[in-house]
Amino acid sequence: MAGQEPKELLLCCALQNAVKHGGVPQAGAVIGMVMGAHPELRSRAKEISALAQEAIADVAALSVDERVAKLQVIAPDMYASLFEKHEHKRALPDLEGAENGVVMRFAPNPSGPLHIGHARAAVLNDAYVKQYGGRYILRIEDTDPKRVDPEAYETVREDSAWLGLGITETVTQSDRLPLYYDLCRQLIERGGAYVCTCDNDRFRELKMAKTACPCRGQAVEKNLELWEKMLDHTFREGEVSVRVRTDLNHPDPAMRDFPAFRILDSPPHPQVQAHVYPLMNFSVVADDHLLGVTHVIRGKDHIANTRRQRFIYDHFGWNVPVYRHYGRMGIEGVVLSTSQMRLGIREGTYTGWDDIRLGTLRALARRGISPDAVRNAVLAIGIGETDISFSWDNLYAENRKIVDPVANRYFFVPDPVTAQIEGARPHTAHALLHPNDASRGNRTLECTGTVLVPKSEINRDVSMLRLKDLFNVTIAWDGTPPSFTYTGDSLADARAAKAPIIQWLPAQDCVPCTLLTQEGEIYGACEPAVKQELGKVVQFERVGFAKIDAVSDDGVMAYFTHR
Ligand code: GLU
Numbered sequence: 001m002a003g004q005e006p007k008e009l010l011l012c013c014a015l016q017n018a019v020k021h022g023g024v025p026q027a028g029a030v031i032g033m034v035m036g037a038h039p040e041l042r043s044r045a046k047e048i049s050a051l052a053q054e055a056i057a058d059v060a061a062l063s064v065d066e067r068v069a070k071l072q073v074i075a076p077d078m079y080a081s082l083f084e085k086h087e088h089k090r091a092l093p094d095l096e097g098a099e100n101g102v103v104m105r106f107a108p109n110p111s112g113p114l115h116i117g118h119a120r121a122a123v124l125n126d127a128y129v130k131q132y133g134g135r136y137i138l139r140i141e142d143t144d145p146k147r148v149d150p151e152a153y154e155t156v157r158e159d160s161a162w163l164g165l166g167i168t169e170t171v172t173q174s175d176r177l178p179l180y181y182d183l184c185r186q187l188i189e190r191g192g193a194y195v196c197t198c199d200n201d202r203f204r205e206l207k208m209a210k211t212a213c214p215c216r217g218q219a220v221e222k223n224l225e226l227w228e229k230m231l232d233h234t235f236r237e238g239e240v241s242v243r244v245r246t247d248l249n250h251p252d253p254a255m256r257d258f259p260a261f262r263i264l265d266s267p268p269h270p271q272v273q274a275h276v277y278p279l280m281n282f283s284v285v286a287d288d289h290l291l292g293v294t295h296v297i298r299g300k301d302h303i304a305n306t307r308r309q310r311f312i313y314d315h316f317g318w319n320v321p322v323y324r325h326y327g328r329m330g331i332e333g334v335v336l337s338t339s340q341m342r343l344g345i346r347e348g349t350y351t352g353w354d355d356i357r358l359g360t361l362r363a364l365a366r367r368g369i370s371p372d373a374v375r376n377a378v379l380a381i382g383i384g385e386t387d388i389s390f391s392w393d394n395l396y397a398e399n400r401k402i403v404d405p406v407a408n409r410y411f412f413v414p415d416p417v418t419a420q421i422e423g424a425r426p427h428t429a430h431a432l433l434h435p436n437d438a439s440r441g442n443r444t445l446e447c448t449g450t451v452l453v454p455k456s457e458i459n460r461d462v463s464m465l466r467l468k469d470l471f472n473v474t475i476a477w478d479g480t481p482p483s484f485t486y487t488g489d490s491l492a493d494a495r496a497a498k499a500p501i502i503q504w505l506p507a508q509d510c511v512p513c514t515l516l517t518q519e520g521e522i523y524g525a526c527e528p529a530v531k532q533e534l535g536k537v538v539q540f541e542r543v544g545f546a547k548i549d550a551v552s553d554d555g556v557m558a559y560f561t562h563r
Contacts, residue, residue: 006041006048009034010055012075018067020082024060027052032405032436042435043491043501049438092127092382095295097322101134103292106165107284109141110152112338114159115359116331116374116390123378124297124326126165137291138170141284143177143277145269149342153271155353159361163371171291173283174272181231181276183286183316184242184261188223192315193260195226196243197235207256210248216257230263230276237265237275244282246311258308281305285312293321297383300325329381330389333518334359356518356559368537368547368561373399396562403537403545403561408433410443410533411468411503412515412540412558414524416452418507421473423486424449431469443529445470450507452525457502458482466494467504468541503541512555515546522560530556537561 004012013033017025031052035042059067071079095102104125108118129136138160142148153172160167187193196203196215206213218226230240242261250256260282263275278286284305288296303325313320335341335350336359344350354362364374377395381388409432426449430442447470457465458475464487466472471489475482487493494501505525513526530538531551538558539545545561 006034006038006044007051007055008074009038010048010052011058012071012078014052014055014059015067015071016075016078016082018059019064019071019079022064025056027056028437028439030056031438035436045432045435045438092124092131092379095128095132095322095324098128098132098295102129102132103135103137103294104129104296105137105139105288105291105293106160106167107139107141108156109144109147110156111147111149112152112341113155113353113360113362114163115336115361116334116364117329117336117359118159119163119361119374120326120329120378120381121298122160122163122165123375124383125295126163127375127379128295128297130166134294135168135292136166137293138165138167139287139291140170140172141280142172142174142269142271143280143283145264145267145277148270149338150270155362162361162365163374171287172271173278173287174269174274176283176287177272177274177276177278179290180261180278180283180286184278184282185224185227187244187260187312187315188227188242189220190315191220191245192312193242193244194218194223195230195240196257196259197226197240200238207248207253210256212248213257215243216245230261233275235263237263239263244308244311244315246308252304252307254304255307255311260312281308282312285309285318288321289313289316289318295322295324297324297326299329300327300385300387324383325385326383327385328387330387331359332389333392334363356516366547366549367559368403368545369395369399370402373402392562399562400545404539405434405436407537407539407545408440408533409435409539409541410527410530411445411505412513412524412526412530412543412546413452413454413503413505413510414515414522414543415455416505416525417455417458417481418450419453419458419473419484420450421484421486424471424473425486427470429467429470443527445506445527446509447504447506448508452505452507452510453502454524457500462500464494464497464499466491466499466501468501470504472497472499503543513558514555515540515543515558515560516549517560526556526558530558 010030013030014025017029031048041048106122106125126136140153140156194215196213198213198215203213229235241259243257244260246255246257248256259279261276261278264277265275306323335357341358345352353360354366356363356367373395376398427447429445432438432442433440460477462475464472464474472487472494473484474487475484510525511528513524515522530548533548534551537545537547544563546558547561548556549559550557
């Protein structure tokens with residue numbers, strides 16, 4: 001559509017819309033198509049809106065066949081694109097053995113709220129369950145009481161719901177300790193595990209020398225007896241563990257007889273009274289098997305665990321799920337470490353788990369990132385094995401697609417200065433709430449001659465400004481501060497003079513507004529009508545999108561979303 005006059009563009013879009021959907025096209029849809037492809041036309045919204053009506057009338061006068069014929073002639077590409085198959089760009093690679101449905105799981109540790117790193121596992125597994133049908137289990141992995149935050153049981157559930165995960169059931173591992181104990185006994189009986197009372201350092205030396213420790217050769221009966229002693233408190237923390245019998249000659253020492261159970265005397269578990277806990281590799285295998293998990297999508301950092309887990313599957317003779325391991329994802333610019341976040345909150349550095357500087361889903365939500373944007377950004381990253389760094393720009397682009405059509409537009413003047421405009425008679429500005437949809441109406445701003453403008457726009461390089469949707473002013477640097485003079489209403493004059501078109505506010509009718517960004521707070525003022533947008537994302541013209549977080553008699557607090 002490049003290089004065409006707006007009138008022609010509108011006609012092409014109106015025709016394409018009519019051929020695609022039948023009937024007479026809606027003005028909003030046609031204007032939206034044109035503005036979407038040509039944002040530079042947004043400042044000419046009134047003119048474009050009038051031209052759109054003309055184009056629609058022209059199309060309405062044609063028969064269906066005439067519309068097709070005309071579109072083929074004036075915009076063959078747009079005609080052809082109607083028949084392109086819109087392959088789901090984000091289609092994930094097929095999973096083997098998934099044809100008859102899948103059982104998958106999202107298995108976070110309840111150590112804090114979910115963050116953008118968790119979102120990848122959560123959304124990818126979810127997308128496959130939605131693609132193939134089946135069950136999606138939220139499994140709360142809380143068998144390490146040192147890493148349990150009692151509040152996280154609830155926050156993990158809430159965050160999963162916010163992400164739109166199609167969870168079909170939730171299980172909590174601490175509820176399942178008797179199942180793991182039972183399986184441990186079975187594994188010992190099968191000769192797949194033994195109870196090891198060696199000193200840890202001694203065991204490590206032996207392991208590095210590919211040598212069996214004395215406990216490895218114990219009879220099954222002896223192991224069962226020691227296991228019962230573990231359970232009946234005969235042993236204390238650090239004195240004993242259950243080890244999986246693997247391959248002492250395995251080239252990777254981490255694979256050699258790794259631990260499956262341990263004793264922890266403290267801290268107490270917030271959900272259950274226990275002192276014998278399975279380690280992750282054991283409880284994950286037990287549950288993946290017991291819950292019938294067919295496919296596991298997880299990060300490359302679990303590859304060694306996948307290898308370890310294989311030994312347990314083999315001892316039991318169980319089927320192994322299909323695994324996919326995606327590459328590492330570096331996430332810059334936000335704090336993700338749960339312990340760092342918790343400490344910062346405790347010390348007052350961060351306001352809470354949804355502080356704008358954190359990478360939690362709560363923080364993203366608070367600043368107006370939609371869950372669908374997170375999903376789409378994560379799906380676009382996919383399950384590739386290559387290590388990547390997370391692109392905030394892509395997340396913002398996804399979010400912009402969602403918020404741009406719905407966010408109302410307002411003026412926010414950061415760091416304002418007052419300009420008294422000589423020669424300005426009272427003027428009323430009518431500014432569109434949305435540039436692509438005139439039907440949403442206008443905001444009305446009454447200018448009596450004194451306005452607030454952003455300080456950053458007033459400098460000696462600028463001799464003329466256009467106050468958007470109002471009029472033009474000249475700036476004379478004949479003193480400090482400079483003087484401002486009304487110089488006509490014509491937008492064409494402002495364009496010809498290359499005058500910056502800036503946002504402004506009537507000095508007598510605006511409210512204080514603080515815009516909270518990741519870099520700090522920006523103080524300014526905004527239109528009073530912003531107060532009606534509590535909880536919504538708006539666009540502060542020329543500044544960016546923001547979520548209206550709080551309103552009070554003192555003004556507005558907004559969280560910056562992105563540009
Ligand atoms: N709870 C484990 C984790 O958050 C996940 C285990 C798994 O995906 O197998 O790292």
